Amino acid sequence: MTAIPEAIRERARKVRLVLMDADGVLTDGRIILFADGNEARSYFARDGLGIRMGQQGGLDFGVVSGRSSAAVEVRARELDFVEIHQKVAAKGACIGEIARRRGLGEDEVCFVGDDLVDVPAFRRCGLAIAPADADASVFDHVHHVGEACGGRGIVREVVELILRAKGGWERVAAPYLAGKE
Numbered sequence: 001m002t003a004i005p006e007a008i009r010e011r012a013r014k015v016r017l018v019l020m021d022a023d024g025v026l027t028d029g030r031i032i033l034f035a036d037g038n039e040a041r042s043y044f045a046r047d048g049l050g051i052r053m054g055q056q057g058g059l060d061f062g063v064v065s066g067r068s069s070a071a072v073e074v075r076a077r078e079l080d081f082v083e084i085h086q087k088v089a090a091k092g093a094c095i096g097e098i099a100r101r102r103g104l105g106e107d108e109v110c111f112v113g114d115d116l117v118d119v120p121a122f123r124r125c126g127l128a129i130a131p132a133d134a135d136a137s138v139f140d141h142v143h144h145v146g147e148a149c150g151g152r153g154i155v156r157e158v159v160e161l162i163l164r165a166k167g168g169w170e171r172v173a174a175p176y177l178a179g180k181e
Helices: 006-014 022-026 045-056 070-078 091-102 116-123 136-141 154-166 169-177
Strands: 017-020 060-064 083-085 109-112 127-130
Touching (some): 006 127, 006 154, 017 022, 017 091, 017 154, 022 070, 045 060, 045 169, 091 109, 091 116, 109 116, 116 127, 116 136, 127 136, 154 169
Parallel strands (some): 017 060, 017 109, 109 127
């Protein structure tokens, strides 16, 4: 991970809830539709481990997606997301409502998104992040553009950024690096 500016680290230190879009963040954005109407998506295992490490570091996670997908629901539940919102047209309003209901300031919310529909959510959170392969039109609306792509490590990168800013990354990574089981 390259050096993160202090202004971004300062925003990251406040984060308690990480919300994200599904397609283009949790996945690479591709949706496979089968002839029977079912669909499939692929998820990156390192992002899943990153979420688990974030949870060990005190973060909560959720998804706010414009589409509705059984595959997204299954993955979010598997990863113990505390918020699962699908078929959301007004993502900014949804972010505000989630923060209010959970007793959080909007500055305690991070949102990771990759396209124009995510811009209203970026405006309602304290830390807005886009993956490297996001639509270029969103880059001026986020606080940070990650190095990783959607569905290929951006979630893990975001978790590491936040936990490093909070001083907790080494603690959650230590059990994996200690060589003991």
